[in-house]
Amino acid sequence: MYPTPAIVIGRINLGEADRILTLLTPDYGKLRVSIRGVRKIKSRLAGHVELFCQVRLMLAKGKNLDVVTSAELIHSLDAILDQPERLNLAYLMASMFDRLSLEGEAQPELYALGEEFLSTLDGGGEPVLLELALKLRLLEVLGYQPELSHCVICRRSDAACIYYLSPEKGGLIDEACGLAGGYRFDQKAIKLWRLALTVPMVRLSDIEGATKLAADSIDLCDQFYEYHFGRRFTGGLLGV
Ligand SMILES: [Zn+2]
Known part of the structure; x- marks a missing residue:
């Protein structure tokens, strides 16, 4: 038996009562576990292992998949279940983490990102700002953070300069280097x-004009995903 915190990023029903969960954990990365009897009425585990819940689990080694033996709820998204735009972002996060996380490798930064994103989503942060922050911070965690402090070719840094952004080159390019x-x-x-x-993330809403700037530039952020991973993540529920 071993304990782990986890964020539930996927689930598949199995047979009449069982379920396979996809979890994001800090120490084991993406982890698939089984949970038995969860769909039976009065299951003591049921309410704690819904999609997007953050939980503290006890797991037992299983033959194939490890098995959940107890679950304690840390945080749920119950409060936003009737807010489609926010819920859609939770699906988007789950879809990105599912596709881009690694199995069996510690990923504490990714877990911390999920934790911050879900709690801010629940706390009223502006959706498009949260989406932008999630996508940029995920690029950082994965090692593809755009260079935003100077031109990637000549290293010029100038607040008066016109810059272009290039996913292929990995960040800013100034007008002299051209693009x-x-x-x-x-x-x-x-x-x-x-x-x-x-x-x-919670502080981004305080920046003047941030919502419009984020809405106008999120397509550029999506282009980094297209370049590095061959696809954009835009749809949330529709894109899963
Ligand atoms: Zn340059």
Whole structure:
């Protein structure tokens, strides 16, 4: 037996009462476990292992999959179940973590990101800002953080300069180095992206004009995913 905190990012029903859960854990990365009798009435585990719940689990080694023996709820998204836009973002997070996390490898930064994202989502953060912060911070965790402090070619850093953003080159390119067909990226958006990578998500709503800047630039962020992973993550429920 071993304990672990976990975020439930997927579930499949199995037979009449059992379920397979996909979990994100800090120490074991993505983990698939089975949970028995969870769909029987009065199951003591049922309410604690819904999608997007953050839980503290006790797991027993199983032949194939390990088995949940007890579950204690840390945080649930019950409060936003009637808010489609927020719920959709939770699905988007689960879909991204499921596709991009590794099985059997410690991923504490990824777990911490999920934890912060879910609690901010529940606490009223602006959805498009949360989406941008999630996507940028996930790029960082995965080692693909865009270079936002200087031109990736000549290293020029100048607040008055016109910059372009290039997923292929990995970040900003200034006007002198040029970028045929590049995407112009204004200084305010650069500043927001930097902040999205450094300040707690809950504080992003305090930045003036942040919501519009995020909405205008999220497509550029999606292009980094397209370049590195061959696909965009945009749909939430629809995209899963
Ligand atoms: Zn340059």
